[in-house]
Amino acid sequence: MVRAMATSKRVAAAREPTAPPATDTRQRIIQAGLAVLTRGEPFSLGEIAREAGISRQALYLHFDSRVALAVAVAQYSDELFGVEQALAPVREATDAPSLLRAQARFVTKYNERLYPVVRMADALRQTDPDMAAPWEDRLAARRAGGRAIAARLDQWGALSDEWTVETAGDWICALASVKLWEELVIDLRWSKERFARSLEQQLCSALLRTPGEEAPTAVAHSAKGTGKKSRA
Amino acid sequence: MVRAMATSKRVAAAREPTAPPATDTRQRIIQAGLAVLTRGEPFSLGEIAREAGISRQALYLHFDSRVALAVAVAQYSDELFGVEQALAPVREATDAPSLLRAQARFVTKYNERLYPVVRMADALRQTDPDMAAPWEDRLAARRAGGRAIAARLDQWGALSDEWTVETAGDWICALASVKLWEELVIDLRWSKERFARSLEQQLCSALLRTPGEEAPTAVAHSAKGTGKKSRA
DNA sequence: TCCCGAACTTGACATGGTGTCAATCTCGCG
DNA sequence: CGCGAGATTGACACCATGTCAAGTTCGGGA
Numbered sequence: 394m395v396r397a398m399a400t401s402k403r404v405a406a407a408r409e410p411t412a413p414p415a416t417d418t419r420q421r422i423i424q425a426g427l428a429v430l431t432r433g434e435p436f437s438l439g440e441i442a443r444e445a446g447i448s449r450q451a452l453y454l455h456f457d458s459r460v461a462l463a464v465a466v467a468q469y470s471d472e473l474f475g476v477e478q479a480l481a482p483v484r485e486a487t488d489a490p491s492l493l494r495a496q497a498r499f500v501t502k503y504n505e506r507l508y509p510v511v512r513m514a515d516a517l518r519q520t521d522p523d524m525a526a527p528w529e530d531r532l533a534a535r536r537a538g539g540r541a542i543a544a545r546l547d548q549w550g551a552l553s554d555e556w557t558v559e560t561a562g563d564w565i566c567a568l569a570s571v572k573l574w575e576e577l578v579i580d581l582r583w584s585k586e587r588f589a590r591s592l593e594q595q596l597c598s599a600l601l602r603t604p605g606e607e608a609p610t611a612v613a614h615s616a617k618g619t620g621k622k623s624r625a
Numbered sequence: 626m627v628r629a630m631a632t633s634k635r636v637a638a639a640r641e642p643t644a645p646p647a648t649d650t651r652q653r654i655i656q657a658g659l660a661v662l663t664r665g666e667p668f669s670l671g672e673i674a675r676e677a678g679i680s681r682q683a684l685y686l687h688f689d690s691r692v693a694l695a696v697a698v699a700q701y702s703d704e705l706f707g708v709e710q711a712l713a714p715v716r717e718a719t720d721a722p723s724l725l726r727a728q729a730r731f732v733t734k735y736n737e738r739l740y741p742v743v744r745m746a747d748a749l750r751q752t753d754p755d756m757a758a759p760w761e762d763r764l765a766a767r768r769a770g771g772r773a774i775a776a777r778l779d780q781w782g783a784l785s786d787e788w789t790v791e792t793a794g795d796w797i798c799a800l801a802s803v804k805l806w807e808e809l810v811i812d813l814r815w816s817k818e819r820f821a822r823s824l825e826q827q828l829c830s831a832l833l834r835t836p837g838e839e840a841p842t843a844v845a846h847s848a849k850g851t852g853k854k855s856r857a
Numbered sequence: 858t859c860c861c862g863a864a865c866t867t868g869a870c871a872t873g874g875t876g877t878c879a880a881t882c883t884c885g886c887g
Numbered sequence: 888c889g890c891g892a893g894a895t896t897g898a899c900a901c902c903a904t905g906t907c908a909a910g911t912t913c914g915g916g917a
Contacts (some may be wrong), residue, residue, distance in 0.1 A: 418893080434751050437874065449893055450877090460873070516748055519666050532812055555826060563813050564823065572804030580764055581795050582812065594787060598830050650864080669903065682906090683865055691904070859917090866911065872904085882895070887888100 419455045421445045426466040427473075431507045438462075460523040463513060467527070470510045479503060483542070489551035489601055496542060496565070497593035501585055504574035511571040539566030546600060553602045561600055568592060568599075628760030651687045653677045658698040659705075662741045671695075692755040695745060699759070702742045711735060715774070721783035721833055728774060728797070729825035733817055736806035743803040778832060785834045793832055800824060800831075 425445035430436060438459060442449040456462040483499050486492035504511075514531075518524040540562030547554040552561060567573070577583040583591075657677035662668060670691060674681040686851030688694040715731050718724035736743075750756040778784040784793060796852075799805070809815040815823075 403745050414868095437875095441872080449875095450896085451894055453876070454893065512751070516751065519744070519748065536813065559821070560823065563809065563815065564827070566806045566813070567805055570804070570808050572802070572808060573799055574803050576799045576804060577795065581768065581798070583795065586794070591792065595796070595827075595831050603835065670905095671903080680866055681904095682867085685905070686864070861914105861916090863914095864912085867909090868907105869909105870907080872903100872906105874903090875901085876899100877901105878897100878899080880896090880898105883893090885890105885892095887890090 418447065422452060422455055423461070423465050423469045426462055427470055430466065430496060430513055435512060436619060457484065457524065460521050463517055464523065464527050467510045467514055470507060474503065474506050489546055489549055490597060492542060492545065493596040493600070494593050497589050497596060500569045501589040504571045505585060506574065508571055535569060536562065536566045539563060551601050553600055556600065564599065567598065568596060650679060654684060654687055654694070655697050655701045658694055659702055662698065662745055668745060670781055690755065692749060692753050695749055695756065696759050699742045701740060706735065706738050714819060721778055721781055721816050722829060724774060725775060725828040725832070729821050729828060732801045732806070732824060733821040736803045740803055740807065767801065768794065768798045771795060771801065783833050785832055788832065796831065797828065800828065
């Protein structure tokens with residue numbers, strides 16, 4: 394193949410995402426991996442290599458193992474989707490209903506896009522301990538995201554009394570899971586629109602204080618209220 | 626294969642679960658499979674054979690393939706759990722809150738017990754088309770269960786206006802999914818008690834008409850009301 | 858009593874995937 | 888020129904699934 398020089402591995406790590414010439418082999422492998430993963434399933438390394446136009450053995454010049462490649466593909470897929478940008482509406486929401494609406498829309502798009510990758514990662518983590526750690530990281534990030542939403546709801550006095558910030562965050566995280574999305578959209582054939590709509594509604598009815606109840610400023614029975622329990 | 630006579634397979638199928646002498650090899654294999662599956666993961670046929678005290682090749686005298694064994698294990702696991710009996714409180718509930726409470730408790734117990742089996746089946750169905758059909762069957766059964774609950778809520782006039790029986794049924798089905806249970810109980814370390822409590826609460830807040838609203842007998846704005854839309 | 862057939866055994870083998878190793882090729886650059 | 892990075896071909900070990908063949912054990916029926 395081409396490549397050569399002090400280019401390639403070191404460069405790939407340092408390359409900014411703004412330079413997509415993709416002449417880099419490592420990058421080509423990752424893209425091939427994503428392509429193979431996205432269509433169908435079986436996921437054989439030989440297939441990815443063929444797709445990338447290199448020999449199977451060359452994969453091992455760039456990745457220690459199947460899992461390392463999978464992790465790289467997952468990360469690339471994340472970057473490609475642009476989580477940061479997609480999350481902007483969620484971060485910028487200024488009231489509870491629009492926050493939850495933004496979250497529902499984000500979740501719908503994100504899960505649709507990341508579904509094949511998460512699927513594979515989930516399958517791999519069962520058999521491969523090396524996949525467990527990255528998986529945990531992602532889970533922690535999702536959990537933190539859910540908790541951040543719950544914390545803002547709580548700050549606004551919008552969080553229903555039955556929740557703590559922690560439990561509400563976990564529930565938000567669970568409802569945002571690819572698995573729930575898969576169950577409804579893939580297995581039960583829901584349309585994305587219906588999923589988004591239902592998720593929004595359910596987030597609202599699950600989390601939000603019902604309008605008729607105590608005002609956010611009023612500290613009622615126990616130690617509930619505005620600053621419920623922001624961290625342990 | 627060998628198979629022949631009216632013995633063996635036929636006998637295994639016809640044997641009542643009340644006779645546990647376990648002299649039947651097929652049954653021993655299934656039990657070994659469940660045991661291996663329940664602890665840890667890797668799931669190698671050789672291991673199951675060793676656990677069952679027979680040679681690896683003897684597995685093929687009883688099961689055509691890995692998938693056939695897996696299906697048998699899943700079915701056995703179901704019988705062992707006693708779904709019918711465990712579902713009794715759900716079937717016998719006479720009001721909406723206790724129905725949803727019974728459902729939440731059933732789901733918690735069932736998912737905890739069936740988790741390893743479902744895990745394996747889900748992994749297998751990705752690569753093995755033979756697993757897809759049994760999976761679909763189970764999904765259809767779960768969906769029907771969810772829909773039955775939704776229909777009863779609707780009959781009682783307890784189902785919130787935003788739902789049809791179909792969509793509510795699917796939502797119940799999705800919240801009953803092993804995957805949601807896994808996310809919360811396994812990955813996020815929720816206790817079973819907390820899961821059961823939250824699930825019950827969330828089923829209620831998601832599905833039930835809020836107390837202040839229109840009475841069940843009153844047919845309000847559109848064509849909603851008691852007999853919402855029992856089938857398409 | 859003998860023997861048939863069912864169930865199981867051992868052992869070998871094909872296939873296909875992962876991961877490793879060694880030898881070779883090809884460039885660009887110092 | 889020759890080094891060295893990246894890539895190639897080819898071979899190999901290992902393991903899991905699935906198949907095949909031949910032999911063993913044992914119970915029950917003719």
